[in-house]
Every structure is written in structure tokens, then in C-alpha cells.
Amino acid sequence: MSPDPTLKSHRKPDIETTIVDVGSVRFGDGSYPVIAGPCAIEGEDQMMEAAAMAKEGGASMLRGGAFKPRTSPYSFQGLGEEGLWLLEHAGKENGLPTVTEVMQPEQVELVATHADMLQVGARNMQNFPLLKAVGQAARPVMLKRGPSATIDEWLLAAEYILNEGNANVLLCERGIRTFETRTRNTLDISAVPVVQRLSHLPVIVDPSHATGERELIVPMALAGRAAGADGLMVEIHPRPDAALSDGPQQLDRAGFMDLMQSLGFPALRDDIDRIDRELIGLIALRLERSVEIGRMKVKDGLPLRSLDREEELIADARADAVHMGVDPGYAAELMELILRHSRAAQEAELGTGTSE
Numbered sequence: 001m002s003p004d005p006t007l008k009s010h011r012k013p014d015i016e017t018t019i020v021d022v023g024s025v026r027f028g029d030g031s032y033p034v035i036a037g038p039c040a041i042e043g044e045d046q047m048m049e050a051a052a053m054a055k056e057g058g059a060s061m062l063r064g065g066a067f068k069p070r071t072s073p074y075s076f077q078g079l080g081e082e083g084l085w086l087l088e089h090a091g092k093e094n095g096l097p098t099v100t101e102v103m104q105p106e107q108v109e110l111v112a113t114h115a116d117m118l119q120v121g122a123r124n125m126q127n128f129p130l131l132k133a134v135g136q137a138a139r140p141v142m143l144k145r146g147p148s149a150t151i152d153e154w155l156l157a158a159e160y161i162l163n164e165g166n167a168n169v170l171l172c173e174r175g176i177r178t179f180e181t182r183t184r185n186t187l188d189i190s191a192v193p194v195v196q197r198l199s200h201l202p203v204i205v206d207p208s209h210a211t212g213e214r215e216l217i218v219p220m221a222l223a224g225r226a227a228g229a230d231g232l233m234v235e236i237h238p239r240p241d242a243a244l245s246d247g248p249q250q251l252d253r254a255g256f257m258d259l260m261q262s263l264g265f266p267a268l269r270d271d272i273d274r275i276d277r278e279l280i281g282l283i284a285l286r287l288e289r290s291v292e293i294g295r296m297k298v299k300d301g302l303p304l305r306s307l308d309r310e311e312e313l314i315a316d317a318r319a320d321a322v323h324m325g326v327d328p329g330y331a332a333e334l335m336e337l338i339l340r341h342s343r344a345a346q347e348a349e350l351g352t353g354t355s356e
């Protein structure tokens with residue numbers, strides 16, 4: 001089975017794996033980012049506790065369902081828009097980008113204003129109007145595999161999104177329905193390398209919905225990584241026994257910490273890489289701002305370099321460092337280096353020595 005070059009979702013000889021960026025999180029670069037959060041957003045306390053757990057364990061992204069596709073109409077259907085606000089708040093407080101499910105084309109705009117990535121759930125994999133709508137959104141999309149969809153049907157669903165101009169599609173294998181009833185679904189691990197052979201799109205695994213049982217999360221998460229998956233999604237809850245949906249498969253704090261420990265130092269390295277990307281991004285932004293301010297000073301004929309201001313910045317960095325448990329000498333040294341490079345950038349741009 002080889003890729004069909006006429007399909008946008010399929011691999012072309014000259015195209016690398018697509019990297020889907022969500023903030024500083026990257027899917028498809030060989031790392032294994034972890035998305036964690038509750039099945040459903042149930043209220044502020046639960047969401048904030050779950051987000052703090054996700055952050056503490058080292059997850060890269062936060063999940064939580066506000067619009068829940070439930071098998072029974074009598075089950076908890078989610079908090080809707082209120083849930084979106086809670087998710088956004090929890091993500092911002094913890095510095096984690098967010099993903100949440102959108103179920104109808106009319107909801108796409110609203111969900112996109114609150115979340116960093118849109119999720120199309122397994123039950124909606126072939127909701128073609130929804131696929132077209134998320135294809136027009138300015139947000140990356142995580143497309144879950146339908147419980148009875150073949151890999152080809154799944155990739156054709158992705159094709160609908162790509163075809164609308166949205167190139168940022170992340171696939172998620174969440175288990176398919178087989179004759180086996182001992183697990184909720186069957187995690188199709190082989191789908192990972194098969195998708196990667198056929199498609200340039202990154203693919204992650206979701207052992208929570210695949211197995212339905214928290215004891216199976218660690219082995220299946222490790223299996224996903226061994227198979228080369230581009231990331232992991234797991235459900236966590238501060239009190240899984242009281243969860244309003246999917247309680248048996250959600251990890252509590254201790255279970256999540258165990259999982260993250262099982263993933264070991266490769267996971268920590270992924271996180272360090274992500275932090276480094278954030279640092280470089282912030283440095284680029286800071287350089288831009290200092291050139292901007294230099295330009296304004298030149299225009300207004302103001303004195304350029306201010307040693308007082310530089311001293312103040314270094315003192316602030318020292319004080320912040322003490323607060324954050326970092327050696328103040330380290331922070332001061334870093335700030336001096338940053339200031340030196342800012343001056344160099346200003347000189348290069350404006351042809352004169354200035355300061356902020």
C-alpha cells in the first residue's frame with residue numbers, strides 16, 4: 001500500500017512530516033508531547049485542580065470537554081460555553097495551550113476564540129459540514145479516528161479539512177471497535193506506522209478512550225511511543241471516582257505522576273526543548289521591542305542609553321529570581337547579556353547606541 005500523490009493528506013516524496021505547532025508545543029518533530037486533562041469540564045475547582053496536576057506532571061497541553069458527545073441523552077452533556085471559559089482560564093493560569101471538542105459547524109467560531117486547538121471527536125469523524133468548518137478555522141485541528149473507520153476513511157476525513165486550506169491537522173488514534181469486549185475499544189497501535197507511511201500528518205494515541213481502564217494507560221502510552229507516535233492524550237481528574245464522565249479511565253494525581261515518570265527522561269527532554277523554544281521566542285520578541293523603542297527615541301531626540309534604566313532592569317531580574325528560587329547572580333548575568341545584545345541590535349538597525 002503506497003501513498004496516493006493526488007491526495008493532500010498523503011505523503012509526497014518531497015514533503016517532510018507536517019509539524020503541527022500549538023503555541024510552543026510541536027507535534028511531528030520526533031517528540032512525544034502529552035496532552036492531559038479531564039474528560040469533561042465539570043466546574044472551576046475541578047478544572048483548576050486538573051490543570052495544576054497536568055502542569056505539575058509535565059504535560060504540554062491541557063484538554064477538557066465543554067460540549068460532550070454522550071452515548072445517552074441522559075448523561076452529563078458538558079457545561080457548554082461556561083466550560084470553554086473555564087478551560088481557557090485554567091490553560092492561561094498554567095501556561096498550557098488548550099484543546100477541546102467542537103461538535104457543530106456553528107460552534108467552531110466560538111470554540112476557536114477560547115481554545116488553541118479544535119478537536120473533532122470520534123463520533124464526528126465523518127461529519128462533513130463540521131470538517132469543512134474546522135478546515136476554514138484559523139486553528140489547528142485534532143481529528144480523532146472514528147470507532148469503526150478504516151485508516152483510509154480517516155485520512156479522507158482529514159482531506160476535507162486540508163482541502164479547505166487548513167494545513168494543521170493532527171490525527172488521534174483512540175481505539176476502534178472490534179469483537180474484543182475486555183477493553184472499551186482496541187487501541188490500533190499498528191495504525192501509527194501505517195498512517196506515518198501513508199501520510200505526512202502527525203499522529204498521536206489516546207489510550208484513555210481506547211482502553212477505558214486506567215490500569216492500562218501506562219503500558220499503552222509506552223507502546224504508542226515505541227510505535228513512533230507523535231504524542232499522547234490522556235484523561236486525568238482530581239477525583240476520578242466522582243467524575244461525571246469516563247471515571248474508570250481517568251488517572252488521579254498519583255496515577256498521572258506515575259505515567260509521566262514511566263515516560264522518563266525522553267519526556268523531560270521534550271519539555272526542555274519546548275522551554276528552549278519559548279526562551280528563544282521571547283528573546284526574539286524582546287529584541288524587536290528594543291529596536292522599536294530605540295527608533296522612537298531617535299525620532300523624539302531623546303537620550304539613547306540610560307544606565308539608570310539598565311541598572312533597574314538588572315535589579316528587577318535579581319528580585320524576580322529570588323522570588324522564583326533562582327540564583328540572583330545567574331539572573332543578573334543573563335540580563336546583562338540580553339542588554340548587551342539589545343544594544344548591538346539597536347546599533348545594527350539604527351546605526352547608533354541606544355538603550356531601553
Ligand code: PEP
Pocket residue numbers: 039065069101120121122123144174209
Ligand atoms: C474525548 O476525547 O473527549 C472524546 C469524547 O473522545 P472520543 O471522541 O475519542 O470518544
Ligand code: MN
Pocket residue numbers: 039040209235245246
Ligand atoms: Mn472521555
